[in-house]
Amino acid sequence: MNTTRRQFAGLLGASALAAHSPFAFAQDKTIRVLVGFAAGGAADTVARAVAEGVRGHGFNMLVDNKGGAGGRLATEALISAPADGATLLMTPMGNLTLFPHVFKTLSYDPLKQFVGVGKACSMSFALAVGANSPAKTLKEFLDLARKDNSMAAYGTPGAGTAMHFIGQLLGKASKVPLAHVPYRGGSAAVTDAIGGVLPCVITTLPNLLPLHQSGKLRILAISDEVPLSALPGVPTLKSLGYSDLVITETFALFARAGTPTPLVAQLNKSVTEAVQSDKIASLLRKLEYQPQTATTEALDKQLRDEHARWSQIVKASGYAPEDS
Known part of the structure; x- marks a missing residue:
């Protein structure tokens, strides 16, 4: 097929545009x-x-x-x-x-x-206790923490994290003096909660869900807007009256x-x-x-x-x- 001078010029122009196109890379x-x-x-x-x-x-x-x-x-x-x-x-x-x-x-x-x-x-984030904890609900955990300072500690993956502030906000809203225990990463905090060394852990839901389902931990509440189908019967913090704790x-x-x-x-x-x-x-x-x-x-x-x-x-x- 023969190409006219005008067509050839058009092709050159198109090539130049392509070279400078933001999609060229x-x-x-x-x-x-x-x-x-x-x-x-x-x-x-x-x-x-x-x-x-x-x-x-x-x-x-x-x-x-x-x-x-x-x-x-x-x-x-x-x-x-x-x-x-x-x-x-x-x-x-x-x-x-x-x-x-x-x-x-x-x-x-x-x-x-x-x-x-x-x-x-x-x-979402979630608050969980060990399987042997006497707390079956968030209210029971907070009641225990209110009566006994040793039960008021909550662990997180570190200071200055969203999970740290979820615990602070919960303590302030519930008027329970919860004590933050920062870990270097969530795994150690979860291990201590499972072993009963730590009364409560707040960390990411994907890290806690398998342990909840296997019975090693008990998730008491999540920070999502609505309940999740993967956690039947587990309430949101919002549904428990903590409307400011919708944090994902x-x-x-x-x-x-x-x-x-x-x-x-x-x-x-x-x-x-x-x-x-x-x-x-x-x-x-x-x-x-x-x-x-x-x-x-x-x-x-x-x-x-x-x-x-x-x-x-x-x-x-x-x-x-x-x-x-």
Whole structure:
């Protein structure tokens, strides 16, 4: 087939546009998804599920675990990368909304340096006691804690975490002087609760649910908006009268601010389609995560709303920010 000079010029123009298109990198370059935690953890599991789903929706994602400093190293690595969409961050939302209020200094500003790409899922937190605990309900636990200080301790994965503040808010609302016991990670706290060393543990629901189902722990309440089918008979803190204790954790993808808007929109479409697919949604539910999606605008609004909410909670608690 012969090509006219005008057609040839048109082809050259199209090629030039493609070379400068924000989508050009995707044709020969895999998107690196930074995860600030070790392989096998919650953020890593969610990131790999999304990456698997996105492969059939226009992009190829490779998870890059960059653990350290509670996820902050991966966040800093995103800020150091070009704003071209080739590097994204999968993170618990709390790393961007709570951390600014519990650390004196951070090397990044989540309200200025990030743009929401897509939401993957959320998870609840739960309060549990050992199987041999006399407390069968949250009221019974609080009554025991009110009468006996040794029963008022609750363990969490660490100071300054969402779980730390859930315990503080519960103690304040119930007028029971609950005592926080910070651990270096949730596993040790769970082990001590199972062994009866720790009266109560507050941590992520996916970590507690298998132990509840096997009878090693007893979940007394969850921090979700509504009860979960996987926990028949287990109430929400809200249903027990603690309306301020609807606190969940969102896992979402973020890019650097300045990433081309058309690319962010296309990534959002791909992530949304992946999470809503039967395969990925079923996988996330099996792991006790609630699949959720959002537009980039809704995700950015959630970031700002939760940032403001945590600011109020942390200030009201009197928590002293730590060095980052």
